[in-house]
Amino acid sequence: MLAAEAGGQRRFEVEADTVADALRSLPVSNLVFDERGDLRRLVNVYVDGVDIRDRGGIEQPLTGAEEIRLVAAIAGGAAYST
């Protein structure tokens, strides 16, 4: 869904000081963050394969050519509305 909302583009190269800044520069930033600027609960972010929740959170600085992946959380089996 994110790629479709980004016009079909699946990969972006951006320059940013933090993970949050990198994500905010995307054309889908308002799907990734809620209206208060918080990362949506069911959006998982990995920096070089490590979940940001295990590594400094969304404000962690970027130091080089890190790869950031955005993945919708696994929420299978919900009985209603999915």
Place this chain on the structure above:
Amino acid sequence: MPFVLVGTRKGLFVLSSDEERRDWEVSGPLLKGWEVFHAVADPRDGALYTATNSFVYGATVHRSADRGETWTRAEEIELPEETGLTLEKTWHVEPGREGEEGRLWLGGAPGVLFRSDDAGTTWQTVESLVGHETRDKWNPGAGGMCCHSIQLDPDDSERMYVAISAAGTFRSEDGGESWTPANSGVAADFMPDPFPEVGQCVHKLLVHPARPERLWQQNHCGVYRSDDHGRNWERLEGNGLPSGFGFPIALDPDDADAAFVIPEEGAENRVTPDGRLGVYRTRDGGASWQLASDGLPEPAWCAVLREAASFDGGGVYFGTQSGSVFMTADGGDSWSEAASQLPPILSVEAANWP
């Protein structure tokens, strides 16, 4: 060319036909992955708008100017931080009147209304409603505190209505600057005071397009008609309806005394009664109702959601949570299945390509 927009839990489908409305072609899904709570074609320019929601990516509005080929998404839809509220769901998009260029209205949860003056790119909170003096008496229904009905008076550019579950109906005489509760005579049987000023659980509110002082509503607690812009309401049951409980209501633009409802057994068993998918029709302003189910499946245990019925000059349409769309082109005398095996249907809206 008539077409019907069908919003589902898994995207948007478009049903197309000719003026006879006998054969329907199904295309879609569009907006894959999104739950389409409502979709509408703006009669002013044919643009499509959807109230779209995702359990991962939140609530938004999409717009297409090319019949669904490409879509743009609204900028962030925000509630003022001082309200302490955040947008939970978008529910209904209502295009403005002819001449109100770029204006649209958007209803959402929790009990909020937005206005756009740039064709849905940005949305401004209608603060007179979010800060309404009765708001502390509003409560969410099972679907959240949804602002699901937005009706514009076709004859008076300042008069409009919204309905919220479970806050009731509100009328504005000044283009949305202020709102008056319009619930006199409407029951809230689940409240200690069964006729409160606000708190009624409206399920769907409609203004008759040719007789705008006449309003209809399907409520949690009965079916109602008002003939004075919602100042007073008359309950219309005990006269042929198997139940006062249901969600959608549809009208006939050429007959202000006609209406269609699809009753369910009750609040604790939300399925069509008697194992039959039954549409009930009145042609006398709700004084009596008759079953109009020729062509509808039986036995059937169905549910039709509040946004899942619509009408135009050529027919009445509704969609079930079981994924079927039924329509009548003869005022309810006979029904046919226009589509089947769709995902659970959330909304149905008839329109014509310009």
